[in-house]
Amino acid sequence: MAYVSSDEHVENGGARRVLLAGPRSFCAGVERAIEIVEEALESRGAPVYVRKEIVHNVSVVGDLAGRGAVFVDELDQVPDGATVVFSAHGVSPAVREEADRRALDVIDGTCPLVAKVHAKARRFAGRGDTVVLVGHAGHEEVEGTLGEAPESTVLVETVEDVRNLSPADARQISYLTQTTLSVDETAEVVGALRERFPLLHEPASEDICYATTNRQKALNAIIGESDLALVVGSTNSSNSVRLVELSRRQGTPAHLIDSAADIRPEWLEGVRTIALTAGASAPHHLVTEVVTALGEFGPVSVEEREITRETVRFELPSALRGDTDPSADGSTS
Numbered sequence: 001m002a003y004v005s006s007d008e009h010v011e012n013g014g015a016r017r018v019l020l021a022g023p024r025s026f027c028a029g030v031e032r033a034i035e036i037v038e039e040a041l042e043s044r045g046a047p048v049y050v051r052k053e054i055v056h057n058v059s060v061v062g063d064l065a066g067r068g069a070v071f072v073d074e075l076d077q078v079p080d081g082a083t084v085v086f087s088a089h090g091v092s093p094a095v096r097e098e099a100d101r102r103a104l105d106v107i108d109g110t111c112p113l114v115a116k117v118h119a120k121a122r123r124f125a126g127r128g129d130t131v132v133l134v135g136h137a138g139h140e141e142v143e144g145t146l147g148e149a150p151e152s153t154v155l156v157e158t159v160e161d162v163r164n165l166s167p168a169d170a171r172q173i174s175y176l177t178q179t180t181l182s183v184d185e186t187a188e189v190v191g192a193l194r195e196r197f198p199l200l201h202e203p204a205s206e207d208i209c210y211a212t213t214n215r216q217k218a219l220n221a222i223i224g225e226s227d228l229a230l231v232v233g234s235t236n237s238s239n240s241v242r243l244v245e246l247s248r249r250q251g252t253p254a255h256l257i258d259s260a261a262d263i264r265p266e267w268l269e270g271v272r273t274i275a276l277t278a279g280a281s282a283p284h285h286l287v288t289e290v291v292t293a294l295g296e297f298g299p300v301s302v303e304e305r306e307i308t309r310e311t312v313r314f315e316l317p318s319a320l321r322g323d324t325d326p327s328a329d330g331s332t333s
């Protein structure tokens with residue numbers, strides 16, 4: 001394993017450039033979900049149960065677990081009467097019903113943008129449409145959305161899946177997407193849907209969320225100048241994995257890393273410019289730590305490349321605000 005020393009760098013033409021993609025790291029939905037668990041620990045006291053990982057990041061989950069959050073896969077692992085937080089990815093109505101039946105103290109961490117997709121699924125199915133959900137099988141968000149109208153919803157992942165669709169009525173068909181997909185790949189699948197079903201009902205607004213779109217655009221803006229991309233995020237984080245794929249599709253090698261400790265010296269051999277970003281569930285401090293770690297492989301210069309500034313904020317659920325108006329849950333400010 002070759003170590004790239006500081007001296008070699010200077011000889012080879014100075015510092016290695018790190019281009020920081022902006023926006024990167026936490027989105028509003030993730031910040032809200034983490035705050036919900038923190039507030040619940042504060043107001044209810046430990047343990048607070050959390051169904052599934054609150055957000056898909058090992059560092060965040062490890063930190064909250066150390067402060068008294070207990071992560072479970074299903075509600076049958078939650079004792080009667082306990083407080084349970086639903087993760088940012090949302091749950092199906094069947095899970096809500098079970099929690100109601102068991103009179104659990106539920107605090108809903110579902111991102112308001114995921115909840116919006118759920119509401120559309122109910123509306124589209126309610127008017128008699130076959131609802132095509134574009135997404136990745138097995139992802140928690142997809143499970144939740146499918147559960148809103150299981151009889152009427154069909155999941156497609158690829159253009160090939162679109163070819164194999166056989167809806168009851170080709171004039172009564174609409175589509176939705178997972179919030180964390182690749183913008184480019186989704187456009188191909190939706191294009192295939194439009195071609196096969198000319199009367200396809202389009203959602204009034206994009207389901208791929210602002211944070212996913214911004215992180216892909218920000219990386220796109222710098223990837224052409226970079227020899228390598230490092231994406232901070234966990235392997236089960238859909239939007240982080242999409243960033244790695246985006247880079248590789250453009251011919252730039254890319255690695256998904258949970259933290260600075262995952263960086264392998266051989267990745268940096270011959271690399272002058274590194275695009276550095278982080279998925280929406282990865283904390284900012286991990287990016288700072290990566291920059292510091294890169295400095296151990298030779299001098300680095302850091303350039304921030306921000307394409308837009310995000311100002312989206314979501315309110316906490318009424319169960320934590322102490323007011324009685326649940327209709328205000330998740331509103332933006």
Ligand code: SF4
Nearest residue numbers: 027029030111179209
């Ligand atoms: Fe919400 Fe988008 Fe963040 Fe997911 S990535 S939690 S949909 S803002």
